Amino acid sequence: MKVPYKWLKKYVDFDLSSQELADKFNVTGTRVETLTFRKSTFSDVLVGKILKIEPHPKSEELFLCELDIGKENLSIICGAHNINEGDIVPVAILGAKIKNITLIEKEIKGVISEGMLCSPMELDLGEEEAGILILDKTFEIGRDLAEALEINDHIYDFEITPIRPDCLGLIGIAREVAAFSNSSLKIPEITFKETYIKIDDIVQVIVEDRELCPRYSARVVENIKMRKTPLWLQVLLKSIGIRPINYLADISNFVMWETGQPLHVFDFEKIGGKKVIVRRAREGEKILNLDGKLRDLDSSMLVIADEKDPIAIAGVMGGLDSEVTSSTKSILIESANFNQANIMRTSKKLKLRNEASNRFEKGLDPNSTIFALERCAQLITNYMNADIISGVIDVYHSPVFTWNVKLRPGRANKITGVNISKKKMKDILSSLELEVKEVKEDNEELINVGIPTFRMDLRKEIDLIEEIARLYNYDNIPSILPIHSQKGGLSRRQNLIRNIKETITSQGFYEVWNFAFDHPNNFDLLCLSEKDSLRNVIKLQNPISKEHTIMRTTLISGLLNSISTNMMKGETSIQIFEIAKVFRPKEDQLLPEEPLYLGVAACGLIKHTHWLEKVEEVDFYLLKGLLEKICELLYIKDLKLLTLSHPSFHPGKSARILIGRRELGKLGQIHPDVQNNFQIDLPVFIMELDCNILIEESQKQVYFKEIIKHPKSTIDLSIVIDEDVSWSQISDIVKEVGGTGLEELRLFDIYRGSPIEKDKKSVAFKLSFRDPEGTLTDREVNMIRNKIVKNLKEKLNAKLRE
Amino acid sequence: MNEKSFESYLKDIEKYLKNSSIEVEKASMIEKLEEIYHYYLGRKGNITHILRSLSSIPEDKRPIIGKIANEASEQIGKIINEKRDYLKEKRIEEILEEKIDVTLPGRQLKLGKLHLLTKTINEITNIFIGMGYIVVEGPEVELDYYNFEALNIPPDHPARTLQDTLFITDRMPLRTHTSPVQVRYMEKHKLPIYLISPGRVYRRDNIDSTHSSMFTQIEGLAVDKDISMAHLKATLEVFAEKVFGEGTKIRLLPGYFPYTEPSAEVLVQCQECMGKGCSVCKRSGWIEILGSGMVHPHILENIGIDSEEFTGFAFGMGVERIAMLKYKINDMRLFFENDLRFLRQF
Numbered sequence A: 001m002k003v004p005y006k007w008l009k010k011y012v013d014f015d016l017s018s019q020e021l022a023d024k025f026n027v028t029g030t031r032v033e034t035l036t037f038r039k040s041t042f043s044d045v046l047v048g049k050i051l052k053i054e055p056h057p058k059s060e061e062l063f064l065c066e067l068d069i070g071k072e073n074l075s076i077i078c079g080a081h082n083i084n085e086g087d088i089v090p091v092a093i094l095g096a097k098i099k100n101i102t103l104i105e106k107e108i109k110g111v112i113s114e115g116m117l118c119s120p121m122e123l124d125l126g127e128e129e130a131g132i133l134i135l136d137k138t139f140e141i142g143r144d145l146a147e148a149l150e151i152n153d154h155i156y157d158f159e160i161t162p163i164r165p166d167c168l169g170l171i172g173i174a175r176e177v178a179a180f181s182n183s184s185l186k187i188p189e190i191t192f193k194e195t196y197i198k199i200d201d202i203v204q205v206i207v208e209d210r211e212l213c214p215r216y217s218a219r220v221v222e223n224i225k226m227r228k229t230p231l232w233l234q235v236l237l238k239s240i241g242i243r244p245i246n247y248l249a250d251i252s253n254f255v256m257w258e259t260g261q262p263l264h265v266f267d268f269e270k271i272g273g274k275k276v277i278v279r280r281a282r283e284g285e286k287i288l289n290l291d292g293k294l295r296d297l298d299s300s301m302l303v304i305a306d307e308k309d310p311i312a313i314a315g316v317m318g319g320l321d322s323e324v325t326s327s328t329k330s331i332l333i334e335s336a337n338f339n340q341a342n343i344m345r346t347s348k349k350l351k352l353r354n355e356a357s358n359r360f361e362k363g364l365d366p367n368s369t370i371f372a373l374e375r376c377a378q379l380i381t382n383y384m385n386a387d388i389i390s391g392v393i394d395v396y397h398s399p400v401f402t403w404n405v406k407l408r409p410g411r412a413n414k415i416t417g418v419n420i421s422k423k424k425m426k427d428i429l430s431s432l433e434l435e436v437k438e439v440k441e442d443n444e445e446l447i448n449v450g451i452p453t454f455r456m457d458l459r460k461e462i463d464l465i466e467e468i469a470r471l472y473n474y475d476n477i478p479s480i481l482p483i484h485s486q487k488g489g490l491s492r493r494q495n496l497i498r499n500i501k502e503t504i505t506s507q508g509f510y511e512v513w514n515f516a517f518d519h520p521n522n523f524d525l526l527c528l529s530e531k532d533s534l535r536n537v538i539k540l541q542n543p544i545s546k547e548h549t550i551m552r553t554t555l556i557s558g559l560l561n562s563i564s565t566n567m568m569k570g571e572t573s574i575q576i577f578e579i580a581k582v583f584r585p586k587e588d589q590l591l592p593e594e595p596l597y598l599g600v601a602a603c604g605l606i607k608h609t610h611w612l613e614k615v616e617e618v619d620f621y622l623l624k625g626l627l628e629k630i631c632e633l634l635y636i637k638d639l640k641l642l643t644l645s646h647p648s649f650h651p652g653k654s655a656r657i658l659i660g661r662r663e664l665g666k667l668g669q670i671h672p673d674v675q676n677n678f679q680i681d682l683p684v685f686i687m688e689l690d691c692n693i694l695i696e697e698s699q700k701q702v703y704f705k706e707i708i709k710h711p712k713s714t715i716d717l718s719i720v721i722d723e724d725v726s727w728s729q730i731s732d733i734v735k736e737v738g739g740t741g742l743e744e745l746r747l748f749d750i751y752r753g754s755p756i757e758k759d760k761k762s763v764a765f766k767l768s769f770r771d772p773e774g775t776l777t778d779r780e781v782n783m784i785r786n787k788i789v790k791n792l793k794e795k796l797n798a799k800l801r802e
Numbered sequence B: 001m002n003e004k005s006f007e008s009y010l011k012d013i014e015k016y017l018k019n020s021s022i023e024v025e026k027a028s029m030i031e032k033l034e035e036i037y038h039y040y041l042g043r044k045g046n047i048t049h050i051l052r053s054l055s056s057i058p059e060d061k062r063p064i065i066g067k068i069a070n071e072a073s074e075q076i077g078k079i080i081n082e083k084r085d086y087l088k089e090k091r092i093e094e095i096l097e098e099k100i101d102v103t104l105p106g107r108q109l110k111l112g113k114l115h116l117l118t119k120t121i122n123e124i125t126n127i128f129i130g131m132g133y134i135v136v137e138g139p140e141v142e143l144d145y146y147n148f149e150a151l152n153i154p155p156d157h158p159a160r161t162l163q164d165t166l167f168i169t170d171r172m173p174l175r176t177h178t179s180p181v182q183v184r185y186m187e188k189h190k191l192p193i194y195l196i197s198p199g200r201v202y203r204r205d206n207i208d209s210t211h212s213s214m215f216t217q218i219e220g221l222a223v224d225k226d227i228s229m230a231h232l233k234a235t236l237e238v239f240a241e242k243v244f245g246e247g248t249k250i251r252l253l254p255g256y257f258p259y260t261e262p263s264a265e266v267l268v269q270c271q272e273c274m275g276k277g278c279s280v281c282k283r284s285g286w287i288e289i290l291g292s293g294m295v296h297p298h299i300l301e302n303i304g305i306d307s308e309e310f311t312g313f314a315f316g317m318g319v320e321r322i323a324m325l326k327y328k329i330n331d332m333r334l335f336f337e338n339d340l341r342f343l344r345q346f
């Protein structure tokens, strides 16, 4: 909602600069989005009167004009043919600036021109290029034109909240100014003459649906002689962001802007049967709108119809057939009140929103129709000399009257936290044109507040408290911290999630945040079968883009995309993770399941190349190491990895992860096909875990274990064993035989090749023993060692390597 | 008494002088020198011993032996000191020769980073935990009831046109704010309640430098006896000072939200110009950072809370917006592009 400063001044007396006013608006809750200064594209152009026109002595195309510009007369050469003696015209005097060009004295064919007459185009006051702008006689000769037209002005652009449609009209905003500046509102007076013809004799209005149209008011105006829109109105419309069309449309737009009440003007001659019927559209009915589009209507929509067809979609858009044109002779002005919810639904359905529907859908005061109607009639007849038919048609079955709301001053102070006096509260409420009366009820002193219907938003005591608070000024509210006794803090789960994230970053991984949306195509890229459970998704009903049509069921596609884009940007070492929800439908339940997942991905080098260090690439064991660290953090002991068969993963380099018997997730190299699908050049390793299981399986409490003071004995063992014996087979035996005295088992070498025979490998590990009872003797250690070797030999066919 | 003869003393001294000189000559470490000193001149050293046993020799010879022994002691002490100085100097020289290029890059210890959004959420969360708040989370696919109706936004409410919503079904939107979490919590827990609810929220907004279809919010709620706007104001002042620095000022201006009344938009001093006015704050010196207000009595009553006895305040902020202001980030898309060059910066 745009309002020029000088226009506000016409409707309310106040003594504030444009900036002070903007501050006041903001402080009291009418948000000024922008305050801009609009400047004319010309200066030093005065209003002049042509006294005499003579031919130029040396040119047949030019004229020599004598102009009265108040203080003096000027002689100006002009080539336009549309001027006559006595015309009032814009005169650019020497030194004037027109679109950044300074006017200097010019000699044209031997005669000096002391200025220039201007065309509408030159002054940005119209499209006409040829011909001089002829002003009407009301302009004062010698006056600065920009000033006379009030072009140089500050323009406010307000952001009006949806509950204050009254402020979508200049008068509503002026009312706010009156309230916060303690000044009085000046509402234009309306007077005009009517003809002898009675409106009821020439038109009939039938409101069939009273619920959707609580009020319908109309007037008819005849003998219209179309004229160009006056300059002041053109200037105003442009500054408030409305394109001037023709005088009738411009005036109805002006009145809507002034009063907040949308109007519609029909060409009266085109209303069939001289009947206006407000009814629901019939199924299959269509209307050709003002914008040239043919729209299908349905019975949920309210239309204005003549005896046969719809001529407008009520409150949303008029029909082309009944549109006002330059040949229109008589009009019907509609000023109606429509059901807000219905207008909102219709405009949503038709994807059609405009200044009118935007106002109606916020719920307007039905008592504002008449003023707007009369104002429109007045402005039309004043300027066009048309005849206003006597009387108003006003179908208003259930009039809305003012209502009362009781305010407890103590309650207001309890909510605001200030001590505002009862008198101050009464002053604030009265300044808003509310009726204020002190009453006593059950020994409590109350303020009884009568609400005028233009404040549809004031229904409850709390609404009045808000009015008091905003006009009292929030800056005057003190700051007091609440004193309370709730136990604050993170839950165990929230703490663990934080700890997990920090543990992962401490190992060099960066956290990423991907969108929670996904696209089914990614399932194909992940090589998932048609029946894969990940394809059972939650779909978006109204997705915003083609890429984001479903809620994700896995973090893997997002991580692969993050790797891919970072690779393309030249990264050579990428280790990332994400902790986020995935979404999956749950049977017999309305809302989906939203388990929290942890996804980790690694690709390229473990570290960037360094002068002291060997360059290593990421592998399965990097992520496994991370998994082990997370389990260590959460005191999870029972971690197991089994072979995984999953279409997205490399069949020989991936694993299911279990804690005890619970499936925690999976870990491994991404299948080379999937890797190619995501356009990644290097092997990618991924781990995806269910955080909920991780947290459920974490140990809540651990207790201190006595630290053994006796020294430890360490031995190395190196065995040769069949290639397909796994480390867990070896370590299980070693741990079992080693018993409680085995403090640590550390694998430090795996070797293949000469002199080890083919299909065998050498495995070397370090064993540390410590006895809580005392120092282990060499003999004791040797005994355990031999026992381990013997067992490995018997069970796994292992040989000691020399 | 087994007296030693005068001559044997002289002989011993002579031997000690000679041996010590050889030993000192050989010593290559300061520790060895100390051993030698101890052996000859220490409290139980050989020379010391002779000086202490003077009483056992004839009185007339005592001064002679004494003099000789003292001279020997001085002599040995002197060569040890000289050698000590020499070794010390030599060690300094040796250490000086051990030089490295300290400008070479350090070994690459690995350290990843939390995402800036996580970091910011943690920071803000910690502030409120410090004020006794708890953290509550909830579903992102919500029921219309919790996302709208329970919050005073019935189906035809004009506020529904304010925010475009992503829907799974007609009655099941992706939450447009984290307020539903608060309603769910109030339904199940006793008062007083002081909570914040961080999390992802969704809007049907095209992604550009200031909008995203998914972003992050932190909302707060306090419901207790006699909670007022003064409490809201003080709480948000603490928040602003902790996030943006000591002395940061905020301002509350009237606003509109369906779920609060009175409502307040909260502005913070522009971090770019510190309140002087610049292009970032449109010359006003203030930047809007969050919405807040007193919980609408309807909402409390709907949940079965006596709105006469209990009042509350609520506030909500976009985490991206806070982070963008604090770290001077100019494009919201950076948060979800996961470019390592962005992630490494914070």
Ligand SMILES: [Zn+2]
Pocket (backbone or CB within 6 Å): B270, B271, B272, B273, B274, B275, B276, B277, B278, B279, B280, B281, B282, B283, B285, B286
């Ligand atoms: Zn600034």
